[in-house]
Amino acid sequence: MFYTMKLNVTVFVMKQFCFLLLVFGALQFSLKASAEKNQSHGTMEKQHTSNPYYSRTDTSKLNLPDAEWKRVLSPEVYATARQKKTELSFTGKFWDYTGKGTYYCAACGNALFRSDAKFASTCGWPSFFEVVRKGSVTYLPDRSFGMDRTEVLCGRCGAHLGHLFDDGPPPTGKRFCMNSVVLDFVADRRGSKKGE
Numbered sequence: 001m002f003y004t005m006k007l008n009v010t011v012f013v014m015k016q017f018c019f020l021l022l023v024f025g026a027l028q029f030s031l032k033a034s035a036e037k038n039q040s041h042g043t044m045e046k047q048h049t050s051n052p053y054y055s056r057t058d059t060s061k062l063n064l065p066d067a068e069w070k071r072v073l074s075p076e077v078y079a080t081a082r083q084k085k086t087e088l089s090f091t092g093k094f095w096d097y098t099g100k101g102t103y104y105c106a107a108c109g110n111a112l113f114r115s116d117a118k119f120a121s122t123c124g125w126p127s128f129f130e131v132v133r134k135g136s137v138t139y140l141p142d143r144s145f146g147m148d149r150t151e152v153l154c155g156r157c158g159a160h161l162g163h164l165f166d167d168g169p170p171p172t173g174k175r176f177c178m179n180s181v182v183l184d185f186v187a188d189r190r191g192s193k194k195g196e
């Protein structure tokens with residue numbers, strides 16, 4: 001009788017223990033998933049906090065040596081912004097993106113394009129027919145790779161953004177062919193037209 005009771009108590013305790021283990025495991029899993037989610041969500045902000053030159057409000061020009069950009073930018077942004085690397089078509093995060101908002105320079109936060117000026121291009125890179133304001137980008141002739149093209153650079157920090165072509169849609173007929181990696185997108189807030 002005594003042993004049966006002891007056995008019952010032992011089984012009961014073990015059951016409770018298993019239940020607690022299960023709950024604890026589920027809690028651990030959920031905490032881990034939540035941490036991972038926050039981490040991936042915060043990647044962009046993390047990059048900006050390590051870049052003291054990034055500002056969506058300061059429009060003063062930046063003239064920094066490449067070594068400084070290398071220190072504050074992610075390797076991917078640095079490769080395009082400072083070393084003029086072109087991302088592979090149809091691979092960037094914005095080539096077919098249709099969200100409403102504003103695109104900023106990923107290196108310095110300068111406003112570049114509104115989503116209203118983005119059009120569905122078949123080239124595989126995000127394409128716009130006009131910039132958000134005069135002076136938001138600058139231009140340079142580019143005769144590399146045996147081609148005669150116009151390079152588009154950020155008007156604030158001089159980052160390489162992409163190229164400008166004359167085969168865009170009305171009303172401008174221009175096609176700003178950009179690299180997704182050097183663009184940041186900020187969605188419009190509800191009830192706000194300009195996302196400010």
Ligand SMILES: [Zn+2]
Pocket residue numbers: 105106107108109110154155156157158159
């Ligand atoms: Zn910039």
